Structure formats: C-alpha cells, structure tokens
Amino acid sequence: MRQKKRSWQCSGGKRGLVPVATFRNIAIGQYIPGESMLHRLDPRTKIAVTLLLVVGLFFIDSYLGYGLAALYIALAVLNSGIPARFLFRGLKPVIIIILLTFALNSFLTEGEIIWQWGFLSLTKEGLYKGGLLAVRLILLIVGTSILTLTTSPLALTDGLESLLRPGRRVGIPAHELAMMMTIALRFIPTLLEETEKIMKAQMARGADFESGNLLQRAKSLLPLLVPLFVSAFRRADELAIAMEARCYRGGEGRTKLKQLAFRPADFFVLAGSGVFIVWLALVA
Incomplete structure (x- = not known):
C-alpha cells in the first residue's frame, strides 16, 4: 500500500523531524473557477441563500434537522464540482474549536449523569447538546465556504x-x-499563506513550534506577530497604491462591465432553498 507523502521540516537542530504546520487548508476566502450551475448563479442568490442557511442552522435543534441540512449542503457541493475532501480539509484548522465545544457542553450541561470522575460529570443531555453544536459548526463552515469557493471576488x-x-x-x-468585506475575505488565505512562510523561515533558523505544552506553544507563536503585521500592512499599502493607480475613487459614478441579472435558475434556487430552509428552522 502506498503511503501518502507528508511535508516535513527540520526544527531547531533537534534530532527528528516535525510536520510543518500548514494553513492552506482553510477554504473560506478562496475561489475555485468552474462552469457548474452553482458557479453561474447570480451572486445575490448565493449570498441570500447562504444568509438564510446560517440563520436557519441556529434554529434547528434536532439531529434529523441537521441531517437534512447536511444533505442539502452535500447536494450543493456535488453540483459545484468542488472536491468534498477539499472542503473537509478546511475543517482541520478549527477541529480543536469543534472538539472543545463538544467537550465543554458534554461536561458542563446538567442532566442525567452517565459517567463521573471527581468534579467532572458527563451527562446524557450534555452529549446531545455538544453533538448538536459541533455539527452546527461544521455545517456553518462548509456552507459558508461554498459561497466564496464558487463566487469570484468581483462578482x-x-x-x-x-x-x-x-x-x-x-x-x-x-x-x-x-x-471592504470582499477584501477582508480574500485576505484570509493570503495572510495564512504568509504565516506559513514566516513559520518555515523561523524553523529554518532554529525556532521550535512543536514541543512543549499548550502554553509554551502559544508563547512560541508570539515572534510571528511582528513580521505578520508588517507583511499585512505592506500588502494593504500595495493594494491601495494599485487601486489609486487604476483611478479608483469609490462607487460614485462607476459603471460595470457585467450587469447582474436574475435568471429562471436563480428564482428556482432562491424560492426552493428559502422554503426548505424555513421549513427546517420551524419544523425540524
């Protein structure tokens, strides 16, 4: 059986190798060109449906409802042509937050105790609530990622x-x-890639981001902040100069090369998705 190749980097002159931390897995803010129906939809349709989905997920309080919402998102992913593994790979950077949310709700929610050790009590209601919140976070991340993955920055x-x-x-x-919102979204993958480059450069100079407890690892990341902020301000300044060089003066009097127009597919998707999401929020 062939083994998957992993990216490894020497760290701090120590014996052994540690995996290089990568931030390219985050899907939010990235755009993948395509010719699917989801790519061709009017951006207003996709924004409205995404907002409806985000709000609707907060009203669902059953696993059946989240299962139906997951099926809806899965159909959207299949239609977009985006590899599912790419979307799920985007969950890796936030997996700790998801697990922490599940654990805190499992142990801090009062109810029928099914396991206890000292002051820690695992309850049946806590497991149920923690699972719901974890699934909600996953669906929120995947659902919102589809918007940016199928919509160009200009659109x-x-x-x-x-x-x-x-x-x-x-x-x-x-x-x-x-x-501003579009630039902020598009800067997410750019800054994360810059963070990865800085980490690799500092690891080549002997920095160690892998050893030690959680607090020590957090302290080891502090030296990244200064070069990251410098890089962010430099990129922002370059973007401002580029926009001024193209005579950008805001939206007043600007014309558009491509005019937005709703098509029958947009009305169908907007109406169908709206009815389905509202039904999920109120019934499921």
Missing part, C-alpha cells in the same frame, strides 16, 4: 453592493462596505 463585491444599495438612502456606503 461577490457586485452582489454585496447590490444587496446593500437600498441602504444608501439612509447614508450607508454600500459600495465601500461591499469592497
């Missing part, structure tokens, strides 16, 4: 601006808000 900006446009009557800067 996402146009869609957000169009949805926020009614707020301009009360002084809400729709274009500027949409631009």
